Amino acid sequence: xxxxxxxxxxxxxxxxxxxxxxxxxxxxxxxxxxxxxxxxxxxxxxxxxxxxxxxxxxxxxxxxxxxxxxxxxxxxxxxxxxxxxxxxxxxxxxxxxxxxxxxxxxxxxxxxxxxxxxxxxxxxxxxxxxxxxxxxxxxxxxxxxxxxxxxxxxxxxxxxxxxxxxxxxxxxxxxxxxxxxxxxxxxxxxxxxxxxxxxxxxxxxxxxxx
Numbered sequence: 001x002x003x004x005x006x007x008x009x010x011x012x013x014x015x016x017x018x019x020x021x022x023x024x025x026x027x028x029x030x031x032x033x034x035x036x037x038x039x040x041x042x043x044x045x046x047x048x049x050x051x052x053x054x055x056x057x058x059x060x061x062x063x064x065x066x067x068x069x070x071x072x073x074x075x076x077x078x079x080x081x082x083x084x085x086x087x088x089x090x091x092x093x094x095x096x097x098x099x100x101x102x103x104x105x106x107x108x109x110x111x112x113x114x115x116x117x118x119x120x121x122x123x124x125x126x127x128x129x130x131x132x133x134x135x136x137x138x139x140x141x142x143x144x145x146x147x148x149x150x151x152x153x154x155x156x157x158x159x160x161x162x163x164x165x166x167x168x169x170x171x172x173x174x175x176x177x178x179x180x181x182x183x184x185x186x187x188x189x190x191x192x193x194x195x196x197x198x199x200x201x202x203x204x205x206x207x208x209x210x
Contacts, residue, residue: 013059013068017075020055021083045136045183048100050194052076053131056106057123058198066114073106098146101138105131120199128195132187140180 056069077099084097109127116122 009059009063010071013063013072014075016055016059017072018079020051021076021079041136041140041179042183042186045139045179046186046190048102048139049105049132049135049183049187049191052102052105052135053109053128053191053195054198054201056109056131056198057127057195058202060110060113060123061120061199061202064118066110066118069106069109069113070103073102076102095146098143101142102135104138105135108134124195124199125192128192129188131195132189132191133184136180136183136187 052073056072059072060066060068062068080097080099084099087096088094108130109123112127112130113119113123116126
């Protein structure tokens with residue numbers, strides 16, 4: 001029944017990846033990334049880095065297969081593109097939702113695990129650091145290719161959005177000079193212990209299944 005156990009593992013990954021994407025879309029605003037990425041890019045970068053790394057490393061170690069992290073990030077990306085297409089079909093502009101970039105960072109985590117011959121500690125330290133460092137860079141490049149997200153936010157207000165969550169103009173110069181550098185630095189530091197937490201959750205899962 002090895003095939004059944006593996007199939008269950010991969011279906012479980014799909015379920016959790018979809019729920020991680022829902023967390024992204026529903027974090028205060030169901031179009032959280034588009035509305036707030038410019039306003040609080042550092043906070044967004046940290047939350048996305050840690051959310052990606054904890055799930056990706058959990059399932060990568062759970063299956064022991066390099067590539068599982070990329071699989072996990074791909075599911076999240078596809079699901080968000082489905083949401084983007086749904087809003088577009090309802091008559092909203094193409095840029096109404098900007099899809100976050102998770103896959104390249106997850107690939108770096110997989111490559112670390114593969115290159116170190118499935119060394120769990122290397123995946124936690126090196127892989128976690130690479131995810132935290134790279135994700136803000138990839139997402140800033142992504143945002144630079146999208147029409148001004150705040151324009152979309154003000155032009156198409158969300159009826160369910162509470163007043164205190166109304167998007168505001170970013171005060172970049174007053175708070176930090178380089179959101180990518182600060183997001184990468186903070187993400188690199190915080191992603192390592194969160195990756196360790198994901199690895200520990202994997203250990204606990206095996207103990208419960210024993």
